[in-house]
Amino acid sequence: MIEFIRQVVLPQFGIDSVNATISRLGNGHINHTFFVTDSAKKIVLQRINTSVFTLPEVVVNNAAKISRHLSSKRQHNQYALQVVSPVMTDSGDLGLNLGTQGFWRAIDYIEYSHTIEVVTQVHQAEVAAHAFGHFASALSDMPSDSIVDVIPNFLNLPQRIHQLTQAAAGDTHSRLSTCQKWVDFVLSQTDILLLLADFEAKLPRRICHNDTKINNMLFDKRDMSSMAIIDLDTCMSGYLMYDFGDMVRAFCSPEPEDSTALNHVYARPEIIISATNAYVKALSTIITPLEKQSLWLGIKVMALMLGTRFLSDYLSGDVYFTIEHPQHNLDRALNQLTIYQSLVKQEPQLISLFN
Missing domain, CATH: 3.30.200.20 (Phosphorylase Kinase; domain 1)
Structure with missing residues (x-):
């Protein structure tokens, strides 16, 4: 090439x-x-x-x-x-x-730009979260229908779960036996779908980035300040809770998203707290009280949704995500679903942050 x-x-x-x-x-x-x-x-x-x-x-x-x-x-x-x-x-x-x-x-x-793959310090989470919040704030006066949805229903948890149901039913690559318990776990998370539908009916739509991973924010290698938000391919109309949720989902684990060391994969509360404070501060002039409340749901939804997408792709024969070995998408799925479980476990201690 x-x-x-x-x-x-x-x-x-x-x-x-x-x-x-x-x-x-x-x-x-x-x-x-x-x-x-x-x-x-x-x-x-x-x-x-x-x-x-x-x-x-x-x-x-x-x-x-x-x-x-x-x-x-x-x-x-x-x-x-x-x-x-x-x-x-x-x-x-x-x-x-x-x-x-x-x-x-x-x-x-952009000269002097630098990316990282895993958040290792609270300061990194603060810098990146403020940058993504600043990005969203700057786009808040751009009409949400002024750009075209490039992937309709990209962030649609009910549809992603339906796709998993179909992939499991078809089991075209005879892989279901290796992940049945995880499929069953995803399909059991019905309560979150009801809560999500209630929030979406009330939240304002905004132009969102839709891929707020840490490596889509450029640091300045000279002082590790924020430089730019990159990878605008999935920018579409949506809800702040998804951008925030994807960001914190990606920030909060001390392990890469394909790590198989699941005993070390968890949602670090200090990262969640620092990222939340920085993001909300950057959006302080536009974010509504209901949007702030929705941010916690966004973290859970995005971890569950990405885990579901990886699991569906694994069952379907790896047709969407690039893989490096046959189990790669399964590894990614279990990683994200483990983060989701960690978030659910810590909800009583963290939910007040979003009120």
């Missing part, structure tokens, strides 16, 4: 392909991402997974709209983070559609 990028893709983005250096970047589950540099510029190049994002033109158009909105905010001193902007092709397009050879797009590379 590297030589294809060099010979076919880079010339379309004004890169000196002969002298360019190309290396893989990050460990995302969906897109293929590369860091490209020549003597004149540095860019992040991505091949968008069109099996997941079936309308890649919509993805890049949404991202460009958000980038323009945030850039305007920054110019008026209303947004403190840097803005990741698209790099146009030489023909002035946001992306390069090469048919069976992929849909490619490029974005700015």
